[in-house]
Each structure stands twice: as C-alpha cells, then as structure tokens.
Amino acid sequence: MPYPKAAMTVDGPRGEPGRPPRSTTRDLERYAGLFATRTQGLRSSAMRDLMAVTARPEIISLAGGLPDTSTFSPALLGSLMRTVAEEASARALQYGPTEGLEEVKACIVEVMAEEDMRVDPDDLLVTAGGQQVIDLVCRTLLDPGDVVIAEGPTYPGAVPSLLAFQADVRQIPTDDDGMRIDALEETLAGLDREGRRPKFIYTIPSFQNPGGMTMSLERRRRLVAIAREREVLILEDNPYGLLRYEGDPQPTLRSLDGGDYVIYLGTFSKILSPGLRLGWTTAPRPILDKLNVGKQGADLCSSTFGQHFVAAYFAAQDWRAYLGTLVALYRRRRDAMLAALDEHLPPEATWTRPRGGLFIWARLPDYLDTTDLLARALREQVAFVPGRAAYLDGRGGSELRLNFSGVTEEDIHEGVRRIGRIVGEQVAMYSTLTGLEPVRPVSRETGDSAGGAGRVVPFHVKRRAG
Amino acid sequence: MKVVVLKGGRSLERSVSLKSGARVEDALERLGHDVVGIDAGADLVDRLEAERPDVAFVAMHGREGEDGTVQELLELVGVPYTASGPSACIRCADKVLAKHLMRDAGVPTPDFHAFSETAFRELGAARALPAIEERLEFPIVVKPASGGSALGIKFAADAGAVPPALVAAFSYDAKVLLEAHIEGRDLAVSVLDGPDGPQALPVVEAIPRDAGPYDFEARYEIGRTAFTCPADLDAATTQEAQALALRVYELFGCYGFARVDLMLDTAANALFVLEVNAIPGLTETSLLPQAAEAAGVGFDELVARVLELARDRSVA
Numbered sequence: 001m002p003y004p005k006a007a008m009t010v011d012g013p014r015g016e017p018g019r020p021p022r023s024t025t026r027d028l029e030r031y032a033g034l035f036a037t038r039t040q041g042l043r044s045s046a047m048r049d050l051m052a053v054t055a056r057p058e059i060i061s062l063a064g065g066l067p068d069t070s071t072f073s074p075a076l077l078g079s080l081m082r083t084v085a086e087e088a089s090a091r092a093l094q095y096g097p098t099e100g101l102e103e104v105k106a107c108i109v110e111v112m113a114e115e116d117m118r119v120d121p122d123d124l125l126v127t128a129g130g131q132q133v134i135d136l137v138c139r140t141l142l143d144p145g146d147v148v149i150a151e152g153p154t155y156p157g158a159v160p161s162l163l164a165f166q167a168d169v170r171q172i173p174t175d176d177d178g179m180r181i182d183a184l185e186e187t188l189a190g191l192d193r194e195g196r197r198p199k200f201i202y203t204i205p206s207f208q209n210p211g212g213m214t215m216s217l218e219r220r221r222r223l224v225a226i227a228r229e230r231e232v233l234i235l236e237d238n239p240y241g242l243l244r245y246e247g248d249p250q251p252t253l254r255s256l257d258g259g260d261y262v263i264y265l266g267t268f269s270k271i272l273s274p275g276l277r278l279g280w281t282t283a284p285r286p287i288l289d290k291l292n293v294g295k296q297g298a299d300l301c302s303s304t305f306g307q308h309f310v311a312a313y314f315a316a317q318d319w320r321a322y323l324g325t326l327v328a329l330y331r332r333r334r335d336a337m338l339a340a341l342d343e344h345l346p347p348e349a350t351w352t353r354p355r356g357g358l359f360i361w362a363r364l365p366d367y368l369d370t371t372d373l374l375a376r377a378l379r380e381q382v383a384f385v386p387g388r389a390a391y392l393d394g395r396g397g398s399e400l401r402l403n404f405s406g407v408t409e410e411d412i413h414e415g416v417r418r419i420g421r422i423v424g425e426q427v428a429m430y431s432t433l434t435g436l437e438p439v440r441p442v443s444r445e446t447g448d449s450a451g452g453a454g455r456v457v458p459f460h461v462k463r464r465a466g
Numbered sequence: 467m468k469v470v471v472l473k474g475g476r477s478l479e480r481s482v483s484l485k486s487g488a489r490v491e492d493a494l495e496r497l498g499h500d501v502v503g504i505d506a507g508a509d510l511v512d513r514l515e516a517e518r519p520d521v522a523f524v525a526m527h528g529r530e531g532e533d534g535t536v537q538e539l540l541e542l543v544g545v546p547y548t549a550s551g552p553s554a555c556i557r558c559a560d561k562v563l564a565k566h567l568m569r570d571a572g573v574p575t576p577d578f579h580a581f582s583e584t585a586f587r588e589l590g591a592a593r594a595l596p597a598i599e600e601r602l603e604f605p606i607v608v609k610p611a612s613g614g615s616a617l618g619i620k621f622a623a624d625a626g627a628v629p630p631a632l633v634a635a636f637s638y639d640a641k642v643l644l645e646a647h648i649e650g651r652d653l654a655v656s657v658l659d660g661p662d663g664p665q666a667l668p669v670v671e672a673i674p675r676d677a678g679p680y681d682f683e684a685r686y687e688i689g690r691t692a693f694t695c696p697a698d699l700d701a702a703t704t705q706e707a708q709a710l711a712l713r714v715y716e717l718f719g720c721y722g723f724a725r726v727d728l729m730l731d732t733a734a735n736a737l738f739v740l741e742v743n744a745i746p747g748l749t750e751t752s753l754l755p756q757a758a759e760a761a762g763v764g765f766d767e768l769v770a771r772v773l774e775l776a777r778d779r780s781v782a
Contacts, residue, residue: 049617052481367630369637372618375478376637426633429583433592433629 038144038166050374054383060415063383065209065358066406067270071325076317083312084305096304098296100126100280103311108280110314112266115241117255123282125291128302130239130267130279134158134202136294137235137263138165140287141199147191149201151179153361153390153399155209155237158202162392169392170198176352178215179203181222188230200233200263205253207240207357210390210401214355217250224253227261233287237265239279240357242323245331247355254282263287268310270358271323276306330358336409337402337416344420346427351402358405361387363398364423367430370400373422380418467499469773470519470545472536474505477528478617478638486748487525493769494523506536514543521776522547523769524745528613532745533559546780548772549722550744557718558744562611562641564718571717573710574738576729577602577646580611583636599625602646609645610638621647648729648738653697655711656725656746656754658763659775664715666708667757671697693753695760703730707737714739721779722772725754 054063084092099105105121112119127133134157142148144166150158152171162169170191172184184201191197201223205215215223227234236253254264259282267279283291295301313319337360341351351362364370370386377383387399404412471494473487474480487503494501504513506526514522522545530536534555540547550558557564562580569575579598585591599606608631609619618638620631628644635642652672657664673692696704711726718724725746729738746754748765758768 049478049481052484053476053478056476367633369630369634372634372637375617378476378478426636429586429636430629430633432586433595433632435592 038164050371050378050386051383053378059378059381059383060407060411060418061383062402062404062407062412062415062419063385064403064406066403067274067326067358068329068406069273069275071329072273072322080309080312080316083316084308087312088308092305092308094304096301096307098125098292098301100124100302101304101307101311104278104307107310107314107319108266111242111268111271111319112282114320115238115249115252115255117252117264119259119282123259123285123288125281125283125288125295126302126307127279127281127295128299129269129274129277130237130265131157131161132295132298132302133263133265133279133281133291134235134237135161135164136281136291136298137200138162138167139294139298140290141233142167147196147198149184149187149198150392151203151208151211153210153387153396153401154202154392155204156385156389156401158237159389159392162202167199171391171393171395174208174211174213176213178205178208178213178219179223181219181226184223184226188226197230198232200235201227202235202237203253204237204240206238206250207243207354208359209240209357210359210385210387211361212352212354212357212359213361214247214250220250220253220256224257224261227257232261234262235265236262239265239267239270242271243327243330243358244356245327245334245354260284271319271326272310272313276303276309278302278306278310330405333404333407333409333412334360336412337404340413340416341420344417346420346424348427349423358403360402360404362400362402364400365427365430366398368423368426369397371397373400373426376422376426377419380422382415382418384419467520467773467777468517469494469499469501469521469523470514470517471501471503471523471525472506472510472531472547473503473525475507475526475528475530475536477526477530477532478613479528479531482747482749483525483527483531485750486527486752489748489750489765490523490525490769493766494773496766497770497773499773506531510536511539511543514540514545519545521545521773521780523773523776524548525748527743527745527747532743533612546776548776550718550720550724554719554721555744558720558724558742559612560641561609561643561741564741565643565645567717568714568739571713573714573717574736576607576648576738576740578643580641580643582642583640586632595628596625598644599628602644605647607643607645607647608632608635609643610635611641611643612639648731650732651697651730653699653707653728653730653737654725654753654757655707655728656723656757657711657715657720658723658754658758658761658768658771659721660771664712664720665761666711667754667763668696668760669699669704669707670695670753670757670760671699672753693751693756695753695756699730703735703737710737710739714742718742720744722775723754723768 054061104126105124108124109119109121138161142165145168148162148167148169150169150171151174154171170187172179172187174180205220207214234253238252254262263281263283265281268276281291338353348365349362351360354360371388374386385401387396390396471487471491473483491501491503502517522540524531524536524547526536532555534552537547537552537555557567565575565578581591604624606622608622618635620634622628622631632642654670656667658667671694675692707728714726715724725743727740729740746752748755755765755768
C-alpha cells in the first residue's frame with residue numbers, strides 16, 4: 001500500500017515551509033484505502049452539515065445536551081484549584097492508577113449510595129466520562145456482527161461506538177414506561193430461532209436520553225430477571241438518575257440485580273461538570289478486569305488533575321446542595337418547555353413528559369421529516385436534534401429531541417414557539433396537498449400493549465385549546 | 467496581492483464551504499499572497515471595508531454565497547471577486563429559472579414542473595398533481611429550487627410519496643421542482659475559464675459504492691462514492707457532454723469556473739443537464755479540482771487562474 005507521500009511534500013511554486021499543502025483527491029483515495037473496514041459504518045451525513053449551522057451564536061439551540069455550568073461558582077472553582085495546587089500539586093500532575101484514585105472512589109461510593117447502591121471501592125473503575133464506559137464495553141465484549149440490544153430511540157452518542165465495533169444493533173420500541181419488555185422478549189425469541197444471543201442490552205432506564213422516559217419498576221424487575229435467566233449482560237447507563245424533578249426514585253437495575261449481570265455506568269458530568277471528563281463503571285469482576293486492561297490501552301488513566309479536583313470538591317462542599325440547585329433550575333426549565341409545547345405545538349404532535357433528566361422527545365405526524373424540518377428551523381434561528389440520530393436503522397424520521405437544561409426559560413419559550421409555527425405550517429401544507437383536514441387529536445387510552453406491565457401512559461397528546 | 471477568502475456563512479453548506487475556504491487559503495498563501503479568511507456574517511461589509519482587499523475569493527456555497535447575494539455586496543463595496551457575477555449566480559442558484567432557461571434554449575434537461583408554496587396554498591395547485599404525476603411518470607424527483615447538496619431532495623416512488631416530499635422540499639425553499647427521474651449515470655463537467663476562453667475539463671463520473679440508486683447523500687461522502695475521471699465514456703459522448711456544459715456555461719453567463727451536472731440516460735444514450743453550480747466545492751473530494759487535476763491543472767494553478775480572471779474582469 002503506497003503511503004501518501006505527496007501530502008508530505010511541498011509542491012507550491014514558493015514551497016514555503018510551515019504550511020504543507022492539503023491533500024489532493026488522490027491522496028484521500030489512498031488514505032481511504034488505509035482505513036479499517038469497521039470505520040466504513042461511520043458516516044458523515046447531511047445531518048452533520050445541518051448541525052454545523054446550529055452552533056452559530058444567533059441560533060437558539062435546543063439541540064445541545066449541556067448541563068448549565070454557569071451555575072458553578074467561578075470563585076469556588078478557583079479556590080478548589082488552589083487547594084489542589086497546595087495540597088497535591090506533584091500528585092495531581094502525575095500519572096495515576098488505571099482504576100482511579102482512592103479519594104475519587106470514595107466520592108463515587110457516596111454518589112452511588114444516594115441511589116441506594118452499595119459498592120466496594122475495589123469494584124470501581126474511574127473513566128474518561130461515561131462515554132468511555134460505552135466504548136470500553138463495546139471493545140471488550142463485541143466481535144464484528146455481535147448482537148446488541150438497545151432502546152429505540154437510543155443515546156445518539158452511543159451510536160459511533162456501536163458502529164465502530166460493528167455491532168448488529170436491534171432497537172426495542174419504548175413507551176412512557178421505557179423499553180417495552182414484551183417487544184424485547186419477542187426480539188430475544190427471534191434471535192433464539194437464529195441461534196444467536198445478544199452480548200448485552202444497553203439501556204438508560206431513568207430519564208432516558210433522548211426519550212425522556214423512565215422505566216417502570218415492574219419492567220426493571222422483568223429486565224433483570226430476563227438477563228439472569230438468559231445470562232445476558234445489561235449495560236445500565238445512569239447519568240441522570242439524580243436529576244429527578246418529580247415522582248419517586250426508581251431502584252437502579254444494578255441494585256435490583258446485585259451486580260451479577262449489570263455493568264453500571266455513572267458520571268460526574270451531570271452532577272458536577274462534563275468538562276472534567278470523569279465517569280465510572282462497576283461490573284462483574286472478570287469484566288471489570290478486562291475493562292481495566294482496555295482502559296490501559298486507551299489512555300492509561302483518567303485525568304489525575306481532574307480527579308484531585310473532584311476529591312477537593314467533595315471534601316470542601318456539599319455536593320448534594322449543588323445538585324439541588326441544578327434540579328430546581330432544570331425543573332423550572334422543563335416546566336417552561338412543557339408549557340411552551342402545550343401552547344405552541346399543533347394537536348398532531350405528541351411528546352414525552354420527563355420526570356427528570358435533560359430531554360423531551362417529540363413525535364410529529366409521520367409525513368413530516370425532522371431532518372428537513374431542521375433546515376427550515378435554522379432559517380428561523382432555532383435548532384433541535386432530528387430523531388434519526390437516535391436510531392441505527394433509519395427510523396425516527398418524524399421525531400425530534402429537545403433539550404431544556406442548557407437554555408434559559410425565555411429562549412425555551414421563543415424556540416418552541418418558532419418550532420411550533422413551522423410545524424403548524426407544514427401540517428397545513430400537507431393538508432392542502434392531500435386535501436385532508438388536519439388530524440384532530442385523539443385521546444388514546446393506552447399505548448402499545450406492554451404485555452401486562454401495568455398501566456401504560458401514552459405519549460402526551462395535546463389538548464385542543466378552547 | 468491582498469486576498470480575502472469568503473467562506474462559511476449561514477448556508478446549510480457551511481461546513482463544506484469552510485473546507486473549500488481553508489484549502490483555497492492554503493493555496494493562496496503558497497502562491498505568496500497576503501490572505502485573510504472571513505467567515506461571512508453580519509459584519510461582512512465592515513470587514514471588507516477594514517481589510518480593503520485587492521480581490522475577494524468567494525468560497526461560499528449555497529444560500530447567500532452562491533445565489534448572487536454576496537456578489538451584489540462585493541459589487542457595491544467595489545471589491546473585485548472571483549467567479550460569476552450576480553446575474554449568472556441567480557440563474558444557477560434558482561433551479562427553476564435554470565430549467566426554464568435551458569428548456570427555452572433547447573438544452574436537454576429532464577422534464578419538470580415547478581411550483582411555489584403560494585401556488586399550493588392559494589391557487590389550488592394540489593389539484594394539478596395527478597396530471598403532473600402522469601406526465602412525469604414515477605419515480606419523480608422532488609427538490610427545492612435552491613441548495614446544492616442532497617438536502618431536501620427526495621424520490622417519490624408513487625403518488626402517496628409526493629406530498630411529504632413536497633413538504634420536505636418546502637423546508638428549504640418557497641419554490642420546488644418536480645422533475646422526471648433519469649435512470650443512468652451521474653456525470654459532472656467542470657468548466658474553467660482561461661486566456662483562450664472557457665474550457666470544459668474532463669468528465670467526472672460519480673459511482674455510488676454501497677448506496678441505493680436513490681441515495682443522494684452518498685454522493686457527498688468520502689468512501690461511499692467512487693469518482694472516475696476521466697469517465698469511462700466513448701469519445702462522442704464525452705465530447706457531447708463537454709459541449710453541453712460549455713453551452714450552458716455561456717447561456718448562463720458564468721465566469722471563472724462552474725460545474726455542470728448531467729445525467730446520461732443509459733437506455734436512450736442521451737445526455738440531460740440537471741443543474742449548474744456557480745461556486746462548486748473546492749475540497750479534496752470535490753469534483754472540479756479532481757477534473758482540473760486530470761487535465762493537468764493542479765489546485766494552486768486552478769486558484770491562481772481564477773484569481774487572475776477576477777483581476778482581469780475588474781480591470782476591463
């Protein structure tokens with residue numbers, strides 16, 4: 001395989017050093033020949049072009065997934081940095097153990113206890129955010145073509161990892177009570193017939209990203225039982241569990257299972273700061289050991305500096321109080337978004353009513369394509385995430401994700417108003433084209449059958465005003 | 467020479483434009499020019515007046531960059547700029563106008579009908595849809611009147627797919643085009659001006675690798691589409707494609723460079739012009755630089771030539 005030498009030589013008439021020419025078409029073709037086969041699933045897309053525009057400052061972006069870090073006191077940040085410098089300078093600047101610093105593990109034990117989980121510090125691996133856990137689990141468990149079960153919709157950020165490791169992803173439909181276990185059982189039975197078994201089931205049971213829904217206790221119990229019965233692992237992604245705005249906390253899958261079949265993923269991103277890039281996992285011992293080896297290969301250890309910062313923060317501050325501030329703020333923003341949706345979206349649209357987390361998931365009539373809608377929305381200076389980003393199989397074309405945590409109430413209202421207006425226009429245009437009257441809202445009594453999972457709350461259907 | 471490179475902007479092709487712009491900037495620096503990149507925004511006129519460049523290299527694609535808006539502004543502030551002027555840009559960017567001009571001039575282009583949102587809203591154009599569908603035959607391509615990428619372009623395989631495709635296209639523009647689909651090969655002929663007038667460059671063929679026949683997106687992604695240049699065509703077809711491209715280039719009054727997209731109907735062995743891009747992509751995977759390379763014109767030379775032409779026009 002010839003290496004692209006041309007890209008490394010200077011061919012301009014002046015041949016000035018310091019600014020090598022960009023590669024030519026032929027070089028790109030040569031580079032393309034060097035890429036691993038598994039990268040071919042990683043597509044750039046029209047959607048990425050659209051998302052490039054959402055970052056512009058004049059756009060009200062409901063497309064992000066950002067915690068509001070402006071709520072953290074800069075003075076506190078400064079004093080914590082000083083503490084780290086004064087008390088642990090040399091250690092903070094040094095490599096650390098792959099599994100993480102003991103001081104941080106103690107903080108993690110405390111955070112997990114808040115959700116009624118008991119964990120031995122020796123069973124923890126500190127990672128570069130929760131995201132690294134997803135990557136490490138894929139790296140550790142997947143051979144090309146292995147089946148992974150995920151929710152539909154699933155966390156868009158997990159998609160690149162799943163694709164990179166060439167997973168055969170089966171997405172299970174969800175409703176307001178989370179993953180539909182009856183549909184999961186059907187999929188598993190179908191796989192049985194093919195003689196296949198999923199390597200793991202990936203789920204965000206609480207305040208799901210992007211769906212906003214929370215898995216009911218009944219379904220959690222069944223899911224854990226299924227994993228046990230079939231000896232299938234669950235990857236429980238729980239970044240938002242503590243961002244609860246109403247309702248009772250649900251036990252985590254890990255606490256229901258005791259840790260035999262659950263790989264648990266937690267993070268400091270949503271309770272402290274995503275910029276620290278610190279998360280963690282706890283998993284059955286043989287898996288944890290393999291994840292540790294994987295992490296050694298990936299990055300040796302997570303930022304020691306960041307870990308010292310976390311330790312200093314937990315020592316000096318009441319982390320629960322800051323969490324309380326965030327919960328109060330995000331609750332107001334969620335309420336603002338729900339009110340705006342009620343006011344501005346046409347009756348054809350439905351959306352989830354999350355009891356926590358950062359996101360609302362909306363469904364429009366299936367004749368509307370939210371990727372195209374985003375192009376229109378951008379002209380009105382507002383952005384969201386088109387639903388296709390949350391599926392690997394092309395579904396989600398009429399769905400969209402809205403973030404409320406990183407946007408002011410004023411912008412939420414204005415952003416939703418603009419989205420509502422263009423959706424209304426498109427619904428009207430479709431009606432004109434088909435000669436149909438816009439659909440009247442129907443009050444659905446139940447969602448799809450949940451196989452005896454108890455009451456199924458339908459996606460919120462807007463009441464018609466007046 | 468002091469050259470500003472205009473790139474980015476608010477268009478949906480912003481990311482491609484940023485890549486085109488960066489590549490042009492590098493070439494200009496290698497050519498020894500004093501280069502300033504400008505991401506076109508609300509301060510564009512101020513920036514131009516502050517920088518007082520000798521020439522502006524327009525590396526913007528799509529709305530505002532390719533539709534004559536920026537060119538009009540550059541004329542106003544009196545900065546010479548690369549490639550086509552406002553009127554040619556308008557003719558290229560508005561696919562409906564372009565199709566009409568081609569049809570009137572006898573340039574073969576797929577049969578089409580165009581409508582505005584108002585026609586549907588206020589003039590009951592929806593009633594005409596069945597007749598259109600009958601005339602164009604399925605599958606029909608539905609596209610917004612403006613926009614240079616795959617965004618908003620949809621195939622309608624049957625009557626039921628037309629209304630959602632129209633709604634999607636209206637997301638991008640108030641005017642849409644329903645066009646007969648040509649089954650065949652995807653060709654592009656770039657035209658580059660020079661001392662001896664415009665020259666058609668070798669034909670590029672785009673061959674989707676793992677995409678369905680109706681997957682427009684594949685065309686724009688590295689690795690998903692293979693490009694052959696020169697395309698594997700017989701001499702007569704190559705000549706005809708190049709002659710058609712030149713004819714349209716002159717019909718629209720283009721200047722500097724442009725890219726003409728065509729379809730070769732394999733069954734009828736006939737060529738059809740789809741559209742003209744007044745400011746085609748200049749990235750590593752873009753078709754115009756590939757064609758220039760195949761003709762022995764490297765990227766730096768391409769940039770130098772286009773810049774030269776911009777200066778000549780301002781002098782003339």
